[in-house]
Every structure is written in structure tokens, then in C-alpha cells.
Amino acid sequence: MAALACCQAQEAVTPKSESVAFDDFFVDKALRLELYQCGDAREMTTTLQTLAEEPCWPENPNSLIMPFPYGKYSVKAWDAASNRLVYAKGLDSLFAEYATTKPALSGTKRVIQTTARIPMPKAAVKLTIERRNGDNSLTTIMTEHLDPSDIRIRRESPTKGDKPFEVQNKGDAHHCLDIVFLSEGYSATQEDKFKADVQKMSDYLLSVAPYKGLSDRISVRGVFRASEESGTDLPHKGVFRNTALNSSFNTLDIDRYLLLDDNHRMHQMAAAVPFDTIVVLVNSTTYGGGAICLDYCVTTTDHPSSPMVFVHELGHCLAYLADEYVGNVSYNDIYPEGVEPVEPNITRQLEPDKIKWKSFLSKDVTLPTKSSRETRAERTVGAFEGGGYLSKGMYRPQAGCWMGSANPKEGFCVVCDDAIQRMIDFYTSKPELPK
Numbered sequence: 402m403a404a405l406a407c408c409q410a411q412e413a414v415t416p417k418s419e420s421v422a423f424d425d426f427f428v429d430k431a432l433r434l435e436l437y438q439c440g441d442a443r444e445m446t447t448t449l450q451t452l453a454e455e456p457c458w459p460e461n462p463n464s465l466i467m468p469f470p471y472g473k474y475s476v477k478a479w480d481a482a483s484n485r486l487v488y489a490k491g492l493d494s495l496f497a498e499y500a501t502t503k504p505a506l507s508g509t510k511r512v513i514q515t516t517a518r519i520p521m522p523k524a525a526v527k528l529t530i531e532r533r534n535g536d537n538s539l540t541t542i543m544t545e546h547l548d549p550s551d552i553r554i555r556r557e558s559p560t561k562g563d564k565p566f567e568v569q570n571k572g573d574a575h576h577c578l579d580i581v582f583l584s585e586g587y588s589a590t591q592e593d594k595f596k597a598d599v600q601k602m603s604d605y606l607l608s609v610a611p612y613k614g615l616s617d618r619i620s621v622r623g624v625f626r627a628s629e630e631s632g633t634d635l636p637h638k639g640v641f642r643n644t645a646l647n648s649s650f651n652t653l654d655i656d657r658y659l660l661l662d663d664n665h666r667m668h669q670m671a672a673a674v675p676f677d678t679i680v681v682l683v684n685s686t687t688y689g690g691g692a693i694c695l696d697y698c699v700t701t702t703d704h705p706s707s708p709m710v711f712v713h714e715l716g717h718c719l720a721y722l723a724d725e726y727v728g729n730v731s732y733n734d735i736y737p738e739g740v741e742p743v744e745p746n747i748t749r750q751l752e753p754d755k756i757k758w759k760s761f762l763s764k765d766v767t768l769p770t771k772s773s774r775e776t777r778a779e780r781t782v783g784a785f786e787g788g789g790y791l792s793k794g795m796y797r798p799q800a801g802c803w804m805g806s807a808n809p810k811e812g813f814c815v816v817c818d819d820a821i822q823r824m825i826d827f828y829t830s831k832p833e834l835p836k
């Protein structure tokens with residue numbers, strides 16, 4: 402999702418896997434799948450390139466089946482012996498966004514890296530990748546039979562020269578939200594600057610709701626890798642820099658949209674520490690950032706709005722929040738007409754009983770709700786028209802929210818706040834003790 406100008410049946414979803422016991426099916430390591438997606442708007446293939454082992458499974462062993470309907474794709478693992486679903490999680494990729502752009506619609510094919518990760522299975526599994534269709538149903542687009550003894554699984558040591566460090570460690574990675582910051586566009590002499598930038602971003606994140614109240618469950622780490630040159634590519638200004646992860650502005654031809662080509666290399670670098678979500682810090686003063694939901698987000702570090710951009714982009718990446726602003730993107734029909742988006746903070750519904758954030762609606766609120774000085778001041782929760790890049794027919798919960806504006810005073814709306822908390826519960830919850 403581009404930087405500032407991402408459930409149905411959302412209510413009371415308890416993040417709990419369907420009683421899949423981790424130890425029955427998995428060991429405490431991860432299996433990374435490095436994939437390529439190639440195609441245009443009409444057709445696409447997803448192909449496995451590399452399998453690699455990661456040293457631990459940092460995600461929650463009690464949350465093996467994601468309870469949220471998030472992701473343009475879904476990764477599923479089925480125990481081969483019993484054909485039982487033992488792992489499921491949403492996945493997004495830049496390709497899903499590319500497929501909605503004009504070049505893709507006119508048949509220009511592109512190849513884009515993406516990465517999936519599952520816990521390391523104890524025995525053979527069938528792995529599937531499913532694509533979400535226009536009506537939100539899922540279709541299987543790739544099937545692989547994986548065996549943990551497969552000699553193709555790379556079991557390599559981390560890249561020498563990468564320097565992992567801790568900012569705060571709140572304990573067992575299985576039950577913490579583990580955020581890793583990766584350096585991009587920092588030269589060998591700028592390691593201290595990177596560490597200071599990580600501290601600045603981390604301090605800001607942990608000072609705002611809902612992260613502030615949950616900071617005892619959030620671990621923060623960094624990995625420093627020196628780039629040949631400082632900065633990043635600004636193609637619209639003719640600026641190109643040789644950097645560790647090949648980040649660049651002008652993603653999908655949007656000047657402020659900053660992502661990177663080397664998704665596989667980014668995951669290889671991140672695997673030096675336990676991580677649930679990746680933040681790439683780009684050493685630049687230019688305004689911008691970007692996010693691929695459920696995978697990673699990017700922000701520059703030295704624009705006055707950089708901490709705000711970071712918190713906004715992490716909202717996409719971590720909690721599958723939609724942009725609540727209107728227009729200003731290259732996407733076409735990213736939210737097909739007549740289909741309720743799966744993101745928690747936008748809706749096409751106006752019936753109070755069906756609206757996904759009905760438990761938060763202000764008493765006797767009129768739907769749709771008019772944005773006014775009063776509704777802003779009272780933080781009215783209703784259905785305000787405009788969101789998901791669309792000015793008509795799409796509604797957001799409150800007049801103001803960080804998913805729609807860069808005003809530091811705004812904060813997240815109650816629905817985004819709740820969605821972030823539920824995702825942090827998904828990554829951190831512990832099994833209930835027997836009574």
C-alpha cells in the first residue's frame with residue numbers, strides 16, 4: 402500500500418488456532434519459501450525458487466490457523482499423512498497491487514519476488530498458495546509437496562558482516578510481537594546513525610496507542626548491513642544509489658511510494674533475529690514509504706513526518722489496515738464494486754446490524770455519517786464516506802485516523818486501534834490454563 406497521500410464477520414474473532422498442537426506437527430524452526438510471481442492482470446504464475454531453513458519459529462505456536470480473512474493470497478500447509486490443515490496465514494505481495502495497474506491491465510507482464518514462511522514440519526506436508534478472487538473466494542494457484550528431509554532445503558549460516566542488536570527484549574519470541582528493523586542505504590560509517598534511527602522510531606511507536614499499552618509484549622531488534630552508498634533511488638529525480646536491499650521510490654510509478662525489489666534478500670537478512678514483522682529503514686530525507694501487508698513496511702528516516710509514516714505503514718503491514726484516504730494511487734478496482742473488503746477499517750455496508758464495526762458505533766448515529774466539527778470533536782463512530790482510495794461508496798469508521806492522515810494529533814480510530822490489538826493478541830496470546 403502506498404504511503405500516505407489496508408473482515409467480514411469481524412466481531413469477536415478470538416485469535417485461537419483450531420486446536421492444532423504445534424509439537425505434533427512442527428519443530429521450532431521455520432521453512433522459508435522464496436517465490437516468484439510472474440504475469441499481468443489476466444494471468445499469473447507463482448513459482449517456488451528456493452527453500453531455506455530459519456533457526457527458530459518466532460511466531461505464536463498457539464496461532465497456527467490465522468483467524469482473520471486477510472491477504473490477497475493465503476498460505477496453507479496440510480499434514481500429508483492425515484490431510485489435516487495444520488497451518489494457514491494470509492499473504493500479500495506487490496504483484497497483487499501491480500495486477501491492478503494500467504500496464505498490467507494492458508498485458509505488460511512483470512516478475513516480482515515474494516516470500517512465504519511456515520513452521521518447519523516434522524513430516525511431509527502439502528503446501529498450497531491460494532489467490533483471493535474478486536468476490537473474496539479463494540482459488541489454489543500453487544501446490545508443493547514438501548518433505549523436511551529434502552536436500553534442497555538450504556541450511557546456511559547468516560551472512561557475515563550483518564550486525565544484529567536488541568533494542569528491547571520482552572522475552573520468549575513465541576509470545577511477543579517481534580519487530581525487526583533492517584538498515585537500507587546506510588554506509589559502513591553510518592552504523593551509529595542506524596541505531597539512533599531505530600531507537601527514534603521504536604520510541605515513537607511505543608509512545609502511541611495502542612502500542613504504548615502493549616509494550617511489555619513487544620520486542621524490538623535491528624540488523625545492520627552496510628550499503629555501498631547512502632540514500633535510496635529516486636528515479637523521478639535521476640538519483641540512483643547502490644544499496645543493500647535495492648529500495649526505490651516510484652514503485653508502481655508513484656513518486657512517494659518506496660519499496661524494494663529484493664524481497665528474498667530482505668527475508669534472508671531479517672532471519673538473523675526472531676521476527677514477526679519487518680520494517681526497512683531507508684536512510685533518506687525524502688518523504689515516503691510503503692508496505693506489503695503481512696510482510697514488510699518501509700519508511701525513510703529523516704523527513705519530519707517519518708515517524709508518522711512509519712506508524713501508518715506498520716498499520717498496513719501488521720494489522721491489514723486499509724488506507725482511509727481517497728485517490729492518489731495507481732490501482733484500479735483494488736476494491737471491486739459490490740464486494741465487501743476484508744480489511745477491518747473500511748466497509749461498503751451501511752446497515753447498522755451488518756457493519757463490521759457495529760459494536761463501536763456511536764449511539765443513534767446517522768449512517769452515512771457527515772464529517773463536521775462536532776463529529777470530529779466527539780470522535781463519533783459511524784460510517785464516513787471516503788476511504789480505500791474511493792470517494793464514493795466506501796466508508797470509514799471515524800472522521801479522522803492515522804490510516805487517512807499524517808496529522809500527529811489524530812491517532813488511530815477505534816476500529817484500527819482494535820484491529821492492531823487483536824493482531825498483537827494473535828502473535829502473543831498464550832493458551833488458557835486448564836481450570
Ligand SMILES: [Zn+2]
Pocket residue numbers: 725746798802803804813814815816817818
Ligand atoms: Zn482507522
